[in-house]
Amino acid sequence: MTILGLSRRTLLVGLVASLCAVSVVSVVLSYLIPTPPSKVTIGTAFKGASFDWFGQRYREHFANANVTLELRATEGALENLTLLQNPDSGVQIGFVTGGVSNAALSPGLLSLGAIDYLPIWIFYASNEPIDRLIQLRGKRIAVGPVGSGTRHTAEEILVKGGVSSETATLEPVAGNEAAQALFEGKVDAVFILGAPDSSAVQSLLRAPKVRLMNFPTAEAFTRIFPNLVRLVLPQGVVDLEANIPPNDVSLIATTSSVLVRSDLHPTIVSLLLKTMVEVHGRPGIFQRAGEFPQPTDPDYPVAAAAIDFYKNGPSYLQRYLPLWMTVHAQRAIALLVTAIAIGLPAFHYLPLLYRWIMRRRLLYWYGELKSLEISIDSSGDGGDLNRHQAELDRIENAVSHVRFPLAFADQLYDLRGHIHIVRRRLEPKTNAAERAMAN
Template identity: 35%
Template sequence: MKNPYLKRVIKFLHSHVLMSFIIYGAAIGILAGALWGTFQFVKPLPPDKVIMVTGSESGAYYAFAMRYKAFFAGHGYDLEVRTSNGSMDNLAILSDPESDVQAAFMQGGIAKADDHPHLESLAALYYEPVWVFVSKRLRLETLADLKGRRVAVGAEGSGTNHLVSMLLAENGVTAENAEFLPEGAGMAAPKLLNREIDALFTIAGVDSKAVRELSGANRTVELYSFDRAETYVRTHHFLKKLTLPPGGIDLMRDLPADDVTLVAPAANLIIRDDLHPALRYLFLLAAAKIHGEGDMFAMSGEFPNGQALLFPLSDESANFFKSGPPFLMRYLPFQAAITAERLKILLIPLLTLLFPLFKITPPAYRWQIRRRIFKWYKHLKRLDMEALDLTDAARAEEMLDQLKEMDRQVLETSVPLSYTDNVYSLRVHIRLIRTRLERIVEKAGSAG
């Protein structure tokens, strides 16, 4: 290249781009490494799909699950709903380590928490009253009067079957002294109306088809009022004493005509402990929307809650019931909120390192620039010390040649304009030593 000025400019740009790349690239590399390290401890994004097991398609669990499914779909997630025989089946499925199911509805009181350490309760959702419909000809006073009778106790694998068998056993009624039919209300109701069986137990809501149908058959069937409800709830703390007021089933037909005392466990939303935290909050948001309005037995806002739980309450639920949903979920779409939550965690190392990096990087860059100039001072000082007592003109000539070459190289050193004062300061110092050496050479020439 013939133009020396252009050559110098290109050299300057090449040198400083490379230096900037090295220094700032190192800073970015440190920051990226810190972010990567932090990312290893951040929960991954939740899966797009979660599987839930409920009950039969004719039951309340399945109906509620379909509302959950619609809620999940509205937030961009797929909730797959599977059917089962009921709560006991759901417990077995969710407890199976080979199962891909991660959530289920379950009836309170069906298991001990210590026997299932990997399960957690997200919330209690609503009361599930125990209804007992009996043939009027029995004139039932206590459950003990069902000895020797044909009784529908709920399908095998259902929570109804589990709870009813326990209550009857406490009253001395067992499969040895009575005939238990493992049938749900859908199958057993016609048999009760036709007097093929003597009593029917079911766990359902007030709006259940079977409850409304059997309550209206007041000529042949009557609804049993638990006269020992207080004893049951004190014996089994997962049960709640409820009062169905007159007209609670049908106001127009005044069904029932008098107060009816019932006992009820609470339906629980159960998860495995490996369910993603974000999906836990999505379940809780769905539960608040679907169950928060209340019903005949619960005031608005009473459910979901952290009471009457089957398993220990999850940490997310404890925070949810104490403070509501996380701050970002209140104001952002769900997916945007969980993404922002992840970024918030990643910002911790970013902000921690960014400030010191911004403080360290410019001084490091300045040091690299000055180093290009100051490296000459070591050689210059050695020459200066030698020139202090020098009398040999030949050696002085050699040193002058070295200084001229040094001066040329310093002049060609590429530095930003803001650092040229350092270049010229060095050249002045070189000139001082050259002047001393030139005097030595002149003095030697005059003496010759």
């Protein structure tokens, strides 16, 4: 059985080759475009901290995409950096505070951009107003555990204000625990690095016997520490009815950013960027709508995917397809592009190859016919005419059973005509031999 001049065996071989090619391409695509993990881990901070609050919001958005975001409670930014650099920690994402490290000290990490201002809040319980850091000498100050970004920043700020571990007692508590310690009189002041929405900050802002320190020298601190910015907490912005705060408060703040390992799956990076926009893109006390996240980071290189996302937004697939479908769509597109890249040249060369194969089949029998003709010419009248006749019959019979496409019909008939010519050359010798035998 033949189809378009091709035998069943040829078609079967072609089908097997095609299946093998598709399998190889599928394996390669699975390697180049791997399936995203169903669970990732982010390093946050202690309870009540901004990073803990951010992590909870991120987890909700990841759950909507059917990805489990596991929150790893840590001491803060410095521990997050340590976990990110340890490939066995299982932490692929982490919140960090600006100024605590940089790419030279923590290589192999990429930033997805700044996500928020982190004001430096100093709350105290005292009837006397405190507006200079030096007034905290001799006080018990909650500055966060050793290794946290809060403590790192607090120590830098306090030292510039004339306060150190020698002149004050620095307690290793932070977040909700620090707020509770201030309420219970276990500490005199609390140093918090966090967003105004964090639970610790909100509870302290609304506590009737707790005051928020004003930074009249905020501008000076921003000149000393380039990573800091000056912010103003407007009067009544927390609670207009209760007039919290009762007056404008000058604050200093750093920025926070999201760092990822360079091997984090691109689809998870895209989901993370979309989540960052949804969580941090809204207006707040200190920023306008769309001000965050920002594609900038003074400490770490910003990932190319993040730069493209901030410039062009999510890709077409990410806008209209669920997360689990984007990888399959990417593979299908890659397979289609590969097929086109291979198919277009193939459409040009396959007809030429096919013609060459058909021509080779014709040339084979022309070769057989030419060999027979030479043998007839060299054998003379006494040659083995029966053998020549049998060979010619074999060639003619074989050619008559060869199936060629209609486009090659003229060449097939030419071959059959040449067979007839050779047979005519053989006839005189056959007649001579028959006359000799008759006499």
